[in-house]
Amino acid sequence: MEGLQLSNIPVDILLNILNIVLLFLIVRKLAYKPIRQFMDARTARVNAAADEAKQKADAADEARAQYEEKLQGGEAECAALREDAHRQAQSDAEKIVAQARAEAEEILAEARAEAKREHDETLGSMRREVVDLAFGISEKLLAHSVRDTDTERMADKLFDNMTDGEDAS
Numbered sequence: 001m002e003g004l005q006l007s008n009i010p011v012d013i014l015l016n017i018l019n020i021v022l023l024f025l026i027v028r029k030l031a032y033k034p035i036r037q038f039m040d041a042r043t044a045r046v047n048a049a050a051d052e053a054k055q056k057a058d059a060a061d062e063a064r065a066q067y068e069e070k071l072q073g074g075e076a077e078c079a080a081l082r083e084d085a086h087r088q089a090q091s092d093a094e095k096i097v098a099q100a101r102a103e104a105e106e107i108l109a110e111a112r113a114e115a116k117r118e119h120d121e122t123l124g125s126m127r128r129e130v131v132d133l134a135f136g137i138s139e140k141l142l143a144h145s146v147r148d149t150d151t152e153r154m155a156d157k158l159f160d161n162m163t164d165g166e167d168a169s
Helices: 006-142 149-169
Strands: none
Touching: 006 149
């Protein structure tokens, strides 16, 4: 057992500890700081990405809220426009009906006036015919013993009596 000597064990342990410490310091100097910087940079990028994602999510939530508000406002505006269009259509319909009634009343008044005029013309025509008939009859009956003016006066009285009777009924 020549390789392992008990008296050298504490020195070997010390040397091993010293090697580990030196190796640790060298690794720390050479590898730990760059790895740490890399990890810090990566953590910063991850945090920045998370912050950016949170900001975008907040902006998206805000935009969604605005769009929902606009949508509700649009629905209310649409309902108001529909109501306004309905009122306008109803008003237009009432105007058309009123205009049609006025035109119908005007046509009816014209028809009544035309009927009255035709009635008056017919009555005048009938009066002339009756007068002519009366003249003819009176001429034949009286054979020229009564003058024409007397016959006209009698016919006027007859028609005045007839028209006064019609007006009363």
